[in-house]
Amino acid sequence: MTNPYPGVSLVGTGQIPVQKRNPHSLREMGVMAMRRALEDAGVDAVEAVFVGNMLADELQGQKHIAALMASEAGLRGVEALDVEAATATGAAALRMAYFAVQSGSARVALALGVEKMSEGQPVHALAKALDAEREAPTGATLLSQNARMMQRYMDEFKVPVDAFDQFALIAHHNARTNPNALFRDKAVTIADVQSSRVIVPPLRLFDAAPICDGAAAVVLARTDEARAFSDHPVRVLSSHVATDRFRLEDRADPFELYAVQKSSLAALAAAGVTLADIDFFEAHDAFTIMTCLALEAVGFAMRGEGWRLAAEGQIALGGPLPISTLGGLKARGHPIGASAIYQTCEIVQQLTGRAGPNQIHGAECAMLLSVGGVASTAITHIFAV
Amino acid sequence: MTNPYPGVSLVGTGQIPVQKRNPHSLREMGVMAMRRALEDAGVDAVEAVFVGNMLADELQGQKHIAALMASEAGLRGVEALDVEAATATGAAALRMAYFAVQSGSARVALALGVEKMSEGQPVHALAKALDAEREAPTGATLLSQNARMMQRYMDEFKVPVDAFDQFALIAHHNARTNPNALFRDKAVTIADVQSSRVIVPPLRLFDAAPICDGAAAVVLARTDEARAFSDHPVRVLSSHVATDRFRLEDRADPFELYAVQKSSLAALAAAGVTLADIDFFEAHDAFTIMTCLALEAVGFAMRGEGWRLAAEGQIALGGPLPISTLGGLKARGHPIGASAIYQTCEIVQQLTGRAGPNQIHGAECAMLLSVGGVASTAITHIFAV
Numbered sequence: 001m002t003n004p005y006p007g008v009s010l011v012g013t014g015q016i017p018v019q020k021r022n023p024h025s026l027r028e029m030g031v032m033a034m035r036r037a038l039e040d041a042g043v044d045a046v047e048a049v050f051v052g053n054m055l056a057d058e059l060q061g062q063k064h065i066a067a068l069m070a071s072e073a074g075l076r077g078v079e080a081l082d083v084e085a086a087t088a089t090g091a092a093a094l095r096m097a098y099f100a101v102q103s104g105s106a107r108v109a110l111a112l113g114v115e116k117m118s119e120g121q122p123v124h125a126l127a128k129a130l131d132a133e134r135e136a137p138t139g140a141t142l143l144s145q146n147a148r149m150m151q152r153y154m155d156e157f158k159v160p161v162d163a164f165d166q167f168a169l170i171a172h173h174n175a176r177t178n179p180n181a182l183f184r185d186k187a188v189t190i191a192d193v194q195s196s197r198v199i200v201p202p203l204r205l206f207d208a209a210p211i212c213d214g215a216a217a218v219v220l221a222r223t224d225e226a227r228a229f230s231d232h233p234v235r236v237l238s239s240h241v242a243t244d245r246f247r248l249e250d251r252a253d254p255f256e257l258y259a260v261q262k263s264s265l266a267a268l269a270a271a272g273v274t275l276a277d278i279d280f281f282e283a284h285d286a287f288t289i290m291t292c293l294a295l296e297a298v299g300f301a302m303r304g305e306g307w308r309l310a311a312e313g314q315i316a317l318g319g320p321l322p323i324s325t326l327g328g329l330k331a332r333g334h335p336i337g338a339s340a341i342y343q344t345c346e347i348v349q350q351l352t353g354r355a356g357p358n359q360i361h362g363a364e365c366a367m368l369l370s371v372g373g374v375a376s377t378a379i380t381h382i383f384a385v
Numbered sequence: 386m387t388n389p390y391p392g393v394s395l396v397g398t399g400q401i402p403v404q405k406r407n408p409h410s411l412r413e414m415g416v417m418a419m420r421r422a423l424e425d426a427g428v429d430a431v432e433a434v435f436v437g438n439m440l441a442d443e444l445q446g447q448k449h450i451a452a453l454m455a456s457e458a459g460l461r462g463v464e465a466l467d468v469e470a471a472t473a474t475g476a477a478a479l480r481m482a483y484f485a486v487q488s489g490s491a492r493v494a495l496a497l498g499v500e501k502m503s504e505g506q507p508v509h510a511l512a513k514a515l516d517a518e519r520e521a522p523t524g525a526t527l528l529s530q531n532a533r534m535m536q537r538y539m540d541e542f543k544v545p546v547d548a549f550d551q552f553a554l555i556a557h558h559n560a561r562t563n564p565n566a567l568f569r570d571k572a573v574t575i576a577d578v579q580s581s582r583v584i585v586p587p588l589r590l591f592d593a594a595p596i597c598d599g600a601a602a603v604v605l606a607r608t609d610e611a612r613a614f615s616d617h618p619v620r621v622l623s624s625h626v627a628t629d630r631f632r633l634e635d636r637a638d639p640f641e642l643y644a645v646q647k648s649s650l651a652a653l654a655a656a657g658v659t660l661a662d663i664d665f666f667e668a669h670d671a672f673t674i675m676t677c678l679a680l681e682a683v684g685f686a687m688r689g690e691g692w693r694l695a696a697e698g699q700i701a702l703g704g705p706l707p708i709s710t711l712g713g714l715k716a717r718g719h720p721i722g723a724s725a726i727y728q729t730c731e732i733v734q735q736l737t738g739r740a741g742p743n744q745i746h747g748a749e750c751a752m753l754l755s756v757g758g759v760a761s762t763a764i765t766h767i768f769a770v
Contacts, residue, residue, distance in 0.1 A: 004389035005489055025518065048626070057442040062517040064471035064631075067761045071631035077647050079626035080762065081477050084467040086449035092466050099484035104390055105624075132447040133410065239490075241433070241464035246449075246456035262462050376452045377465065 007223030008101045010383070011108075011230040012041025013345040015216045018182040018333035021118035022213035026053075026060050029215040030069045030114040033338075037110060037217035041229045046219065047106035048079035052093030052113040052337040054086060058128075059120035069112060079106070085241075086129035087142070087286060088372030089113070090216075090340030091379035097220045098239045098381075107222055108229070113341035114215040122211050126336070129373040131247050142286075143208065145248055145374045147200035150289035152254055154202060157304035161202045164288040165193045166310035168206040168330055171285060174317060175327025177357045180342070182212050182333035207288040209328075214335030216342040232352040237271035237365075237382040240264075248374045255304075257297035259378035264298040264369060267380035275299055278382075279363040280322040280350060281315075282343040284371040285329045294369055295323075317358055325350060325358050340370040344381070351385045392608030393486045395768070396493075396615040397426025398730040400601045403567040403718035406503035407598035411438075411445050414600040415454045415499040418723075422495060422602035426614045431604065432491035433464035437478030437498040437722040439471060443513070444505035454497060464491070470626075471514035472527070472671060473757030474498065475601075475725030476764035482605045483624045483766075492607055493614070498726035499600040507596050511721070514758040516632050527671075528593065530633055530759045532585035535674035537639060539587060542689035546587045549673040550578045551695035553591040553715055556670060559702060560712025562742045565727070567597050567718035592673040594713075599720030601727040617737040622656035622750075622767040625649075633759045640689075642682035644763035649683040649754060652765035660684055663767075664748040665707040665735060666700075667728040669756040670714045679754055680708075702743055710735060710743050725755040729766070736770045 014036025016022070022029055030051070038044065051066035062068070066080035079100070085092040090113035097111035127141045135145075154161065172188035175181035188206075196205040219229070226233035242263035245251050251258070268274060281300065285291040292306035300321055301309050309315045315323040326332055326346040329339055347366045349355040365384040371377070399421025401407070407414055415436070423429065436451035447453070451465035464485070470477040475498035482496035512526045520530070539546065557573035560566035573591075581590040604614070611618035627648035630636050636643070653659060666685065670676040677691035685706055686694050694700045700708040711717055711731040714724055732751045734740040750769040756762070 027518070054448060057448075057513060060517055061513055061521065063439060063442075063469060063513040064515075064758050064761065067470065067628045067757060068516060068631050070628050071635075071761070075628075076630055077627050077643065080470075080628045081480070081626060082469040083481075084448060084469065085452065085465075095466070096468075096481065096484070099481070099488050099490065102490070103484050103488035105484065105487070128442060128446055128448040130449075131453060132445055133412070136446065241466060242462055243452045243455050243460075243465045245461055246453045250456075258462065372452060373449050376449065376456070 005102050008098050008220050008236045009223045009226035009233040010218050010236065010348050011221045011226050011233050012037045012219035013348050014040055015180045015342060015345050017180045018212050018214040018335060020212055026056055026114060026116040027068060027072050029116060029213065030112055031073045033215035033217040034073045034110060034112055037219050041219035043108060043229065045075055046078060046108045046110045048100045048109040049075065050093045050096035050111050051082050052089040053082065053115060054084055054089045054336045055115055055117060055122060055125045058125040059122065060116065085377045086372035087336055088370035088377050088379045089337040091370035091381065094340060094344060094381060095239050095241060095379060098236055101220050101222055107225060109220050110217055111341060112217040113338035115335035115337045116213045117211045117335060118213050135247060143203065144200050146287040146289055147203040149254055151202055153289055159307055162194065163307040163311055164207060165190055167285060167288040167291050168193050170310065170316050171324045171328040171330035174325055174358055175331035178326040178332055181327040181331055182210060183331045209286045209330045209334035212333040212335050214333055214338040214342065216338050216345050218341060218344050234348050234351050234383050234385055237384050238267045239381050240267040240270065241379045243377050244375060246376045255293055257293050257375045259375050260294050260297035260369065263378040263380040267382050271382040273365060273382065277365045278367045280325050280360050280366050282347060282366065282368045283323045283328065284369050285324050286334055290371060322360050325360060326355065340368065343368050347383050351383060390487050393483050393605050393621045394608045394611035394618040395603050395621065395733050396606045396611050396618050397422045397604035398733050399425055400565045400727060400730050402565045403597050403599040403720060405597055411441055411499060411501040412453060412457050414501060414598065415497055416458045418600035418602040419458045419495060419497055422604050426604035428493060428614065430460055431463060431493045431495045433485045433494040434460065435478045435481035435496050436467050437474040438467065438500060439469055439474045439721045440500055440502060440507060440510045443510040444507065445501065470762045471757035472721055473755035473762050473764045474722040476755035476766065479725060479729060479766060480624050480626060480764060483621055486605050486607055492610060494605050495602055496726060497602040498723035500720035500722045501598045502596045502720060503598050520632060528588065529585050531672040531674055532588035534639055536587055538674060544692055547579065548692040548696055549592060550575055552670060552673040552676050553578050555695065555701050556709045556713040556715035559710055559743055560716035563711040563717055566712040566716055567595060568716045594671045594715050594719035597718040597720050599718055599723040599727065601723050601730050603726060603729050619733050619736050619768050619770055622769050623652045624766050625652040625655060626764045628762050629760060631761045640678055642678050642760045644760055645679050645682035645754065648763040648765040652767050656767040658750060658767065662750045663752045665710055665745050665751050667732060667751065667753040668708045668713065669754050670709050671719055675756060707745050710745060711740065725753065728753050732768050736768060
């Protein structure tokens with residue numbers, strides 16, 4: 001049976017630099033990223049806009065953001081909806097835009113991720129990714145839950161905290177040539193990592209991605225029409241969302257990351273590729289332990305050995321499996337709802353030979369993994385030229 | 386060219402009674418509605434769950450609700466994403482489930498709407514549907530903006546406030562046989578409406594839908610497989626979202642409701658039907674002025690004359706265009722993110738001859754309109770048997 005669906009391709013990207021505090025408002029940031037993506041695709045309008053934002057309800061007192069953004073961008077009449085999946089929110093927006101095109105509802109759709117964390121209490125707002133009845137009341141945050149996983153991993157597999165150093169070092173190295181990265185001017189040494197402040201033991205400052213402001217957008221079109229918008233479209237081979245038992249406490253095996261396993265396996269199957277075809281991997285490196293566990297759950301490393309890919313340099317630019325090639329969540333920055341859209345933009349840069357000094361030569365296929373909460377949600381997209 | 390898409394049908398519904406204060410928690414309410422819908426469709430699981438909820442971030446301190454609900458319902462592994470479009474949120478969840486099936490991503494998907502407004506400050510949280518920078522700081526709320534539209538309408542078209550009485554009366558009459566309605570035991574008289582407290586002049590208590598708790602869910606499947614799940618599937622003929630200039634103040638004509646016009650016209654065209662084919666209309670009767678303006682924007686009434694359809698009884702059960710046939714937002718209740726899903730369940734009841742004493746005989750085609758904010762967003766779905 002032939003596939004009746006049109007297929008979906010990326011035909012435009014727009015980023016604004018990630019900053020500790022962007023002087024513009026949430027809406028201004030979003031509109032700037034949208035305009036850049038529309039300009040890149042050579043269009044004035046789209047049929048649908050999907051916005052990923054996690055924190056504006058608490059931090060800016062704003063809901064109904066997609067309609068607001070569409071209106072502020074001058075796109076009167078367009079479809080506009082908000083989508084959220086905690087820290088995987090950007091990938092959820094990408095999936096909705098994919099749905100709109102793949103279902104025949106829109107010929108051209110835009111996914112925007114936008115987050116302004118420099119206002120209010122972002123750590124408090126982020127904790128809403130956890131169970132408000134059974135986790136948050138114990139004082140649990142994403143930091144404390146990841147610290148807990150990290151300690152258990154170190155105990156279980158007899159791994160010292162230094163085993164995680166290279167995740168941060170490689171990310172910071174990769175960010176240095178990315179003009180949109182938060183830490184692009186920062187030369188980080190192993191001494192910086194090892195002497196960094198312990199936030200929640202054993203988790204150090206360099207084990208966690210920074211709080212920051214950012215916005216990025218991508219334009220999607222039907223694959224059979226993609227060349228009308230772009231000379232270098234990138235195909236979305238597959239998109240898959242999976243969830244796990246919500247609370248870390250309820251999982252028999254805290255290291256399994258079932259949602260990551262399921263979503264990545266299904267995305268590979270739907271794309272018709274194997275792990276060997278993946279030229280680079282945009283990981284959800286919000287925490288070093290999460291990167292480590294995800295590498296294992298996807299199947300890039302054996303159980304208990306994900307850290308080795310960092311320690312042995314395999315995930316560096318010249319290695320067999322480059323990750324976070326333009327800085328990742330750790331060093332490009334992690335403005336929650338925007339992160340996966342930044343990663344999608346970076347994947348387009350890599351797959352179209354426009355990644356500058358960090359170019360992965362001959363890259364043709366990439367995997368993007370986004371993780372919501374403590375891997376309660378995982379969203380995988382696979383792209384190719 | 387033949388349509389390559391599978392088509393989408395409703396194959397299961399689940400409601401819990403709307404209450405002023407449901408003794409169960411947000412998650413318990415959601416899981417109950419999900420279980421009832423799954424049971425009605427005769428399935429243990431689905432591939433994807435889309436959750437519409439607007440207020441839990443502020444009222445319950447909970448985000449990431451879809452993954453939580455899926456986990457609490459025992460659906461480990463399933464896709465689960467949250468969607469929001471202010472007061473049109475339930476319809477956005479329905480649209481996402483429609484996308485999932487129509488795009489070939491899922492064979493069976495569930496849309497859940499859930500809202501618990503009996504905790505916290507729901508009026509404050511609802512105001513986040515407006516512009517947080519330029520409307521909310523002036524003290525504007527959905528109540529005050531609708532009151533403003535109502536006053537302008539009364540002035541412009543020389544209509545007294547009593548012209549709106551029948552919207553509430555008809556809704557309350559229709560709710561009396563609906564076991565899931567908030568006001569099912571309430572006999573409301575015209576004297577009750579006319580003597581009701583003025584909340585924001587000229588808007589009276591009976592001109593606004595109540596704050597309440599509720600949850601409802603629907604199961605969707607491919608039309609070509611729908612009879613495997615249900616003996617009486619209902620087809621989703623079309624689904625369309627449109628937006629307008631976000632702020633009421635920025636519109637040249639406050640009575641036009643451009644988003645409603647655009648979304649309803651596009652949905653009719655995509656469904657291949659005309660207004661004459663619509664046997665009943667599930668309106669967004671959160672405010673009497675909004676029902677009146679929507680009747681005009683969709684084309685059921687001439688400009689300035691929407692109120693006549695109520696005053697003349699045309700929208701009553703025996704009239705040519707019944708609306709809010711099981712009580713509507715006004716009398717069944719308006720638990721924000723759940724409302725459009727309740728309406729979808731009620732449409733299924735009507736189109737399958739299971740609406741009890743309120744049955745519209747021979748009903749074959751229905752329109753559902755949901756409005757986000759002050760009609761900044763409009764979502765139209767058309768259904769048929």
